[in-house]
Amino acid sequence: MGDHVRGAVPHAQVLVDLSAIRDNAAELRVRAGSAELMAVVKADGYGHGLVPAARAAQVGGATWLGTAVLAEALALRAAGIEGRLMAWLCAPGERWTDALAADVDVSAAAPWVVAEIADAARETGRIARLHLKIDTGLGRSGSTEADWPGLVDVALKAQAEGLVNVVGLWSHFAIADAPEHPANVAQVETFRSAVALAEARGVRPEVRHLANSAATLMSPHTHFDLVRTGLAVYGLSPLADVVSPGDVGLRPAMSVRARLALVKRVTAGQGVSYGHFHVTDRETNLALVPLGYADGVPRHGSSGDGGPGGPVLIGGKIRRVAGRVCMDQFVVDAGDDHLQAGDEVVLFGDGTSGEPTAQDWAQACRTISYEIVTRFAPRLPRTYIDREAAL
Template sequence: MSAVLAAQSTRDALLTTDLAAVAENTRRFADLVGGGAVMAVVKADGFGHGAAEVARTALAAGAGALGVTTLAEAVALRAAGIDAPVLSWLNPVDVDVATACALGIELTAPSLAHLSVIADGCAGTGRRARVHLQLDTGMARDGAPPRTWSALAAAARAAEVAGLVDVVGVMGHLATADEPGHPATAAGLAAMRRGVAVARRAGLRPRARHVAATSAALHEPESHLDMVRVGAGLIGIDPSGRTRLRGALRLTAPVVQVRRVPSGTGVGYGHTHATDRETTLALLPLGYYDGLPRAASGRAEVLLAGRRRRVVGVISMDQAVVDVGDDAVWPGEVATVFGPGDDGEPTAGDWADWAGTIPHEIVTGVGPRVRRCAR
């Protein structure tokens, strides 16, 4: 083998979404909580899997509604021709209410200020905004704190009577559902029950009470209420790590260079790794800009030529080096960086462990120059 072999392949790094896996996972949740009671959360471009593709697949497999964070994400779903119920729950106070109403996009009201803007935005349009009141059930994050909840419920009822809004839901979120049985989950559910009772005393009749995300849907049956919001679970992640779901994403890249090096060769920036024997190094055209976390340097592995191979040296912005030992590897051969694990390849969970993070960050962190496809 020559010292350096230039790549002959023109194939790019490729991120492939397995829509059959999304469908299988969705059906699992629909069977668990009842058909139509799953809100498929497709925020952050469907957790990096393609929002429109994941949304269509989940709806066909039994989900009854969609959830996103921003209004822009919801508008993009409508532009893609998706007409299912869509809830957007994280918007500034000056959200474009007219657009939301025109497109039938539901909005959350986490504060009196948000509710006021939503009601004012509907005045004179002849349309009612469909609103989910959002209660802080223990995260000190989004949602109305309990001390303002009664006032928010009363104001929402007044806006209903005025013909400006229709309060269709009450929502919260659980801080510790990733740890089944954690006492904070029981406290959060109790806060949700109190909040719904307050809303009903104010004259509201929300039809969709929802507080559970993926982990709670899987492990806390009392949290199911009228609907569960499933995002990570759609694409194969149980944040609690207790349930095996089907991974839906595969990241591959071709080898672009191969070189034979002697023992003692320093690899990459800072020479944080030096070879302990004569060996072959393969170069992949992926780095931290493309979603390979730099913190995984020296620990991560890929599947190449039928075996797991360790990434050596520091992962740089555009490149990662893999030690293949004495095996024959050629430019153009394709490495699997992560996938569902069915063929022995690393998973997004493996990469998360190597980087000291969570799989959500791995699957949503793949950079824009990686080509995407869904099948």
Template structure:
């Protein structure tokens, strides 16, 4: 544990570098000789999926990330503030956003509509520069992106703006709804719609630098949608993008959450634990208090269904997970205040992972790692370079 930390998130930057390298290998797998492999975008939105955006961005570049991706303008600007100067895309904006700040700092922005495009162009004109713009088409996720029926008008206006010199269309992209279910018919449908959208854009005269559709799951499971670039988010952090479907990908989880035992106490048979007394000891046992709770992002709904790792063994959580703390069952095993509890981590020796917590909570590993934080102290280590 870091000196003075009550509980902490430990992020191994060597795992980030390794995962980016490994995903580049996967994306290049099965290509014909002489075919250029797709570029790699590492998605660092949501503070690097809870891992720390500045540190993750740097490690991803070291691992070979050609592009970085952020959701909001604020996130993209934070990447720049952290010192990154390479290709960077953001895609989630609202009317009146400060486009000029992104354009000035060479950030690619995304347009879904003529209204967005007009705002971007106006900002570019004020700065007397050509904005770098990527277009997102809605191919069937039915979320952000230009609807197919409005696509011809959008690409035509984009080409006109290119001729005016106010912007440059650098990319065309979309997002899959069911990439983690390789047999889902939506995958074929969305790929077909995307190809049609690319054809419409080509006929309008657009020649983007990159075309991209594949997220982490599609990068692994659907080679036909790798195009010029793949976008890897959750897999970058060592977490399986399609649990139960993918083979062993050779990824390494980068995040470990841990805390020292704050207290050990006896619990005779019949003792009930925590709010609502949802668990009662049926035999004499001993309990340990872990000083982390839902204020740090642990899912309360996982109570009585998860385990942690202590002294080489999984220990079941007992009773409702509270705002600041939860209890674990030690049985007859020796344990003491200060012993280190691994709440979830790499899965070494069978220890619990973020996926274990996700399954207990009825959610996905993405949610577990991105919501963790609160009062936890985050520390970055580098097992490859002997730091931490």
């Protein structure tokens, strides 16, 4: 089945294997043990497609879905997605009434958030399901330890008024991708203390949740009642230096493919792309790939100015970007290999056919695979397959 956007280019696509997402969720569900599994589908399902990814993850065993922004949670409900659904990133004036009407769990890290949610509950007549977030060391969202008692008290007051139910206590790891780092131990201890304080004051949480993908895979003692898995749902390893996806039973779900737009023979000394950071050292064939940074190909995948160039598979051979990645295109120096317009280019996939992976691109661009898969633009059509259903 396909999900083509208006104005999408015909010469490239993002291919998403829904059976991989489903199977990854099933594997993570087993690894979660007694904890429930949240599939995080923020950022348009990490670039895989919000609604298709959510449905596949639920089939695989995810009992919760999570988004950062409320708009994506509301889009899931509008698409008919049921089950527990949480959104957690907000700013003053958030659409709380819409959240409550759509039966979305919400989160607060400061008293003003609780107050806004309580006002929405009064307006809608619906009791908000509220999660309280403690900053255990990430230094990002979440209440400080000093402010935590006050946040708990404000939330309990709203609960006593029948406006909210405090159903969750949660936090987020900073360095879970280094399982032996002492900061992880400190964060778990801080989280346990915060939970104990909240419970001593009367909170009876349905779920306590801390573990992300890395902790779900490598640190079972952090699972508590619910694990929140993002990257791993899509078959990528959050601990690329420690384990590969296959090591933990995961399979990458996304592949990015294109067709060559032009192949031409040039002489030695030909500068290639902006800045001439690549200059041919012999007579050679240059192959033009009609994808660029406006589509999601990282400009840091350029070669000749400090990086090796992003890898692609063309004609059964791994080749690298020659010169700078442009807005809509990049060039590959193919030597004397006979290529022609229309030949398939695989930027990355699951690696089983010899193609590069998202992690290979991450290494070439000195970034992480999260960024690689989430950046591909809507003008590239998403095509969805289910390999197992086709068998």
